Amino acid sequence: SNTLRIAVLAGDGIGTEVTAATLSVLEPLAKRHGIGLAYEHLRAGAFCYRDTGTAMSEATFAAAAGADAILLGAMGWPEIRTEDGTEIAPQLDLRFRLNLYAGVRPVRAIPGVPVALADPRAQALDIVLVRESTEGLFHSRGKGVVTYDAAEETLRITRATTEKLARFSFALARRRAATRQKPGRQKPGLVTLVDKANVFRAFAFMRGVFAGVAEHFPDVAYRQHYVDAMALDLVRRPWDFDVLPMENMFGDILTDLGAGLVGGMGFSPSADIGDDHAVFQPAHGTAPDIAGKGLANPTATLLSAAMMLDWLAARGAGQGFADAAQELTAAVDAAFADGLRTPDIGGRHGTADAARAVAAKIG
Amino acid sequence: SNTLRIAVLAGDGIGTEVTAATLSVLEPLAKRHGIGLAYEHLRAGAFCYRDTGTAMSEATFAAAAGADAILLGAMGWPEIRTEDGTEIAPQLDLRFRLNLYAGVRPVRAIPGVPVALADPRAQALDIVLVRESTEGLFHSRGKGVVTYDAAEETLRITRATTEKLARFSFALARRRAATRQKPGRQKPGLVTLVDKANVFRAFAFMRGVFAGVAEHFPDVAYRQHYVDAMALDLVRRPWDFDVLPMENMFGDILTDLGAGLVGGMGFSPSADIGDDHAVFQPAHGTAPDIAGKGLANPTATLLSAAMMLDWLAARGAGQGFADAAQELTAAVDAAFADGLRTPDIGGRHGTADAARAVAAKIG
Ligand SMILES: CC(C)[C@H](C(=O)O)[C@@H](O)C(=O)O
Numbered sequence: 001s002n003t004l005r006i007a008v009l010a011g012d013g014i015g016t017e018v019t020a021a022t023l024s025v026l027e028p029l030a031k032r033h034g035i036g037l038a039y040e041h042l043r044a045g046a047f048c049y050r051d052t053g054t055a056m057s058e059a060t061f062a063a064a065a066g067a068d069a070i071l072l073g074a075m076g077w078p079e080i081r082t083e084d085g086t087e088i089a090p091q092l093d094l095r096f097r098l099n100l101y102a103g104v105r106p107v108r109a110i111p112g113v114p115v116a117l118a119d120p121r122a123q124a125l126d127i128v129l130v131r132e133s134t135e136g137l138f139h140s141r142g143k144g145v146v147t148y149d150a151a152e153e154t155l156r157i158t159r160a161t162t163e164k165l166a167r168f169s170f171a172l173a174r175r176r177a178a179t180r181q182k183p184g185r186q187k188p189g190l191v192t193l194v195d196k197a198n199v200f201r202a203f204a205f206m207r208g209v210f211a212g213v214a215e216h217f218p219d220v221a222y223r224q225h226y227v228d229a230m231a232l233d234l235v236r237r238p239w240d241f242d243v244l245p246m247e248n249m250f251g252d253i254l255t256d257l258g259a260g261l262v263g264g265m266g267f268s269p270s271a272d273i274g275d276d277h278a279v280f281q282p283a284h285g286t287a288p289d290i291a292g293k294g295l296a297n298p299t300a301t302l303l304s305a306a307m308m309l310d311w312l313a314a315r316g317a318g319q320g321f322a323d324a325a326q327e328l329t330a331a332v333d334a335a336f337a338d339g340l341r342t343p344d345i346g347g348r349h350g351t352a353d354a355a356r357a358v359a360a361k362i363g
Numbered sequence: 364s365n366t367l368r369i370a371v372l373a374g375d376g377i378g379t380e381v382t383a384a385t386l387s388v389l390e391p392l393a394k395r396h397g398i399g400l401a402y403e404h405l406r407a408g409a410f411c412y413r414d415t416g417t418a419m420s421e422a423t424f425a426a427a428a429g430a431d432a433i434l435l436g437a438m439g440w441p442e443i444r445t446e447d448g449t450e451i452a453p454q455l456d457l458r459f460r461l462n463l464y465a466g467v468r469p470v471r472a473i474p475g476v477p478v479a480l481a482d483p484r485a486q487a488l489d490i491v492l493v494r495e496s497t498e499g500l501f502h503s504r505g506k507g508v509v510t511y512d513a514a515e516e517t518l519r520i521t522r523a524t525t526e527k528l529a530r531f532s533f534a535l536a537r538r539r540a541a542t543r544q545k546p547g548r549q550k551p552g553l554v555t556l557v558d559k560a561n562v563f564r565a566f567a568f569m570r571g572v573f574a575g576v577a578e579h580f581p582d583v584a585y586r587q588h589y590v591d592a593m594a595l596d597l598v599r600r601p602w603d604f605d606v607l608p609m610e611n612m613f614g615d616i617l618t619d620l621g622a623g624l625v626g627g628m629g630f631s632p633s634a635d636i637g638d639d640h641a642v643f644q645p646a647h648g649t650a651p652d653i654a655g656k657g658l659a660n661p662t663a664t665l666l667s668a669a670m671m672l673d674w675l676a677a678r679g680a681g682q683g684f685a686d687a688a689q690e691l692t693a694a695v696d697a698a699f700a701d702g703l704r705t706p707d708i709g710g711r712h713g714t715a716d717a718a719r720a721v722a723a724k725i726g
């Protein structure tokens with residue numbers, strides 16, 4: 001039968017807790033939909049660096065790259081740093097080395113989870129930010145030039161990656177529009193490139209590349225928006241947008257803002273997708289303050305796992321994977337609609353409670 | 364007597380309208396407080412570029428630089444661009460050429476103006492973002508290198524400017540704490556540097572410089588926060604912060620986000636301050652869609668003018684200026700508390716109505 005290999009990098013801190021919770025929910029789900037998932041547990045992260053001198057060994061990288069998908073918890077630890085003082089973040093290495101250019105970060109309100117904005121439209125928010133994840137300012141990671149007097153970093157945007165990012169974004173908008181085709185929700189897809197083309201040539205360049213790709217998607221509307229105006233509109237009228245591609249650093253900032261709108265990092269899944277590989281991980285960090293206490297909210301990881309099943313389905317794994325993805329997302333929604341309240345939103349349901357509540361909605 | 368020279372660059376679009384409205388309010392205010400203000404009207408901006416071939420002549424620049432303060436409306440126009448496709452923005456030239464390193468952007472809720480966040484604490488929000496305004500990514504403005512395949516920009520952070528930015532931020536936090544010393548509001552000042560030191564050496568460098576300056580302000584608390592986490596916290600718990608200095612591009616993004624929290628750009632004043640010069644201007648643009656219709660909200664410009672009077676007072680212009688600044692801010696607050704509603708918040712009071720309502724609260 002069709003068993004897929006999932007590399008599991010649980011990582012540091014609460015990464016291990018939310019990953020375990022998610023695997024416990026995937027078990028009954030996989031059974032129910034007759035889908036085969038074989039996990040390969042791999043070690044990477046800050047504590048791995050402390051113990052072995054490397055944050056992710058070449059063997060681990062190769063195993064992850066060889067799997068059908070990668071499920072990641074969270075990595076990094078404040079006190080464990082590289083020699084130049086920056087954080088241990090092998091998740092960034094995965095993005096770069098596996099060319100995972102499309103960082104997909106849905107911003108979707110979950111029924112029952114309090115949203116930040118007062119406007120009632122925020123309660124039905126459903127947009128997606130696509131953070132380019134292999135270049136932009138992050139091209140400069142580890143390459144910054146520092147003297148006594150000054151420091152410099154280089155932001156780099158390439159035609160090749162921008163073209164892929166654009167194609168990915170338009171295809172996503174098209175697919176979302178098709179899924180929305182229920183009576184009364186006939187909205188065409190909309191891609192809004194977020195840039196700073198009014199000041200920087202590199203972003204004017206990015207606009208040019210997007211415009212070329214847009215012509216191949218006449219069914220999808222295309223606009224551009226300056227990043228500062230976008231930050232404002234994310235708190236004033238986010239419901240007017242749909243798919244929002246942007247440069248890496250802009251995406252790092254605005255995806256966290258987006259998470260803040262719909263309950264915080266505990267509710268924000270993500271997928272870093274390339275042509276041949278993909279990493280699925282919660283957008284949150286390792287949360288040293290609550291690590292080991294069983295208090296971490298596993299929702300972001302559960303929803304990331306749903307994105308993983310969906311991505312595998314789209315790559316031909318079969319309808320069972322698509323159904324499982326949909327049921328997992330629906331189960332999360334149903335659990336919160338029925339009163340599940342994790343500590344990050346003022347509730348008393350810890351990691352295991354949350355996993356149990358979601359699992360109970362399956363089947 | 365003590366008459367100060369104010370260079371007035373009203374600019375393009377609604378820039379001219381909000382500037383005229385503000386001058387009309389400053390007239391009775393100046394009389395009442397016995398302060399002398401002499402205006403020198405200067406032309407600059409996109410239409411100036413179209414008509415004369417230069418967005419700001421050297422004579423205009425010299426006149427602005429020679430004034431005691433500069434009051435600016437808004438500049439730029441979508442259809443009028445420089446040869447590399449970027450926007451006409453002489454306000455950026457002023458920041459660079461006059462070394463206005465501290466872009467002060469208060470985020471303060473005005474009673475009666477709807478805030479974006481549902482949490483009631485947002486209604487008393489009062490924090491200040493300080494956007495470094497002469498370097499960072501904007502160092503690269505007009506210098507981006509573009510080939511067919513790729514484009515690059517350089518982010519630059521210098522010790523000299525960072526030291527000034529840090530000193531400015533700590534002094535501002537100290538001053539704000541002193542002003543807060545009313546019964547029940549005994550909160551010490553807090554400076555939170557917003558950076559991305561976990562990934563970029565240039566921001567680790569920035570942290571190092573700030574730490575050195577922090578030692579000279581033992582009465583002010585000092586913390587650091589990553590820019591992505593800050594974007595999230597600006598929508599989750601902005602009331603936990605006080606003074607937030609940051610790099611130019613980060614500041615461009617987060618100050619607009621901040622504006623979105625408290626009514627939008629129409630309510631967001633700003634001051635770009637250097638050692639010897641300062642420009643005061645609303646954070647909004649020229650709003651081509653409503654330009655010439657008398658609908659623009661002049662509040663941001665009125666509050667910017669109040670910041671100007673306050674800055675002049677701090678530089679020795681006299682108590683009359685400080686009193687006038689305080690009264691102007693209070694008059695804006697009182698007008699909105701009494702029902703003034705501009706079109707940007709769904710009301711029907713245009714530019715002239717708003718100016719009249721604020722003027723009526725003076726004296
Ligand atoms: C941990 C950090 C280096 C990382 C990033 O900046 O990309 C994180 O913020 C993220 O968004 O995945």
Ligand SMILES: CC(C)[C@H](C(=O)O)[C@@H](O)C(=O)O
Pocket residue numbers: 198199228439450452455615646
């Ligand atoms: C008009 C634009 C170039 C400018 C900037 O990016 O600095 C504006 O957004 C601002 O914040 O003053």
